[in-house]
Amino acid sequence: xxxxxxxxxxxxxxxxxxxxxxxxxxxxxxxxxxxxxxxxxxxxxxxxxxxxxxxxxxxxxxxxxxxxxxxxxxxxxxxxxxxxxxxxxxxxxxxxxxxxxxxxxxxxxxxxxxxxxxxxxxxxxxxxxxxxxx
Numbered sequence: 001x002x003x004x005x006x007x008x009x010x011x012x013x014x015x016x017x018x019x020x021x022x023x024x025x026x027x028x029x030x031x032x033x034x035x036x037x038x039x040x041x042x043x044x045x046x047x048x049x050x051x052x053x054x055x056x057x058x059x060x061x062x063x064x065x066x067x068x069x070x071x072x073x074x075x076x077x078x079x080x081x082x083x084x085x086x087x088x089x090x091x092x093x094x095x096x097x098x099x100x101x102x103x104x105x106x107x108x109x110x111x112x113x114x115x116x117x118x119x120x121x122x123x124x125x126x127x128x129x130x131x132x133x134x
Contacts, residue, residue: 015081021059021068022081028058030091039097044122051096055089063089064115086111093118 017023034054039047055061062068063086070086071078089111094102097118105114 015077019059021062022078022085023059024081024084024088025058028088030088031095032092033095034058034092035096037096039101039118039122041122044118047096048119048123051093055092060085060089063111064093066112070110090114 015022015024018025035047035050037043037047037050052061052064055064060068068082068085071082073079090108093111093114094106097105101118105117108114108117
C-alpha cells in the first residue's frame with residue numbers, strides 16, 4: 001500500500017515572512033531600547049537618525065514614515081497584526097525619549113503621529129546655538 005504524498009509547495013504566509021513589514025520576531029518586545037541615547041531638547045537629529053536605522057533593520061521604518069498604514073477593517077488578521085506592530089514601534093519610541101517628552105506623545109494613535117509630532121517639535125535648528133558654535 002502506497003501513501004500519496006502532497007508535493008504542492010507550501011507558500012509561507014505574510015506573517016511568517018521575515019522580510020514583511022508586519023512580521024514580528026519572538027525577540028521583538030515593547031520594552032526593548034533600540035538606541036542608547038534618549039531624545040532630549042537638543043539631540044533630535046542624532047536620535048532620529050539612530051532610530052530610523054534601528055527601525056529600518058527591523059523592517060518597521062514604514063510605521064514612522066507613513067508608508068505602512070492601517071489595513072482596511074475587512075482584513076481582520078492583517079489589521080490585528082498591524083495594530084500589534086504599531087504599538088510595538090510606539091513602545092520603542094517611548095522607551096528612547098525622556099519621560100517628560102513621552103508624556104506629550106504617549107496617547108497618539110499611531111507611531112507615525114508620534115514621530116511627526118516629535119519631528120515638528122524638535123527638528124528645528126536652534127539658530128542661537130549655531131551662532132554660539134561659530
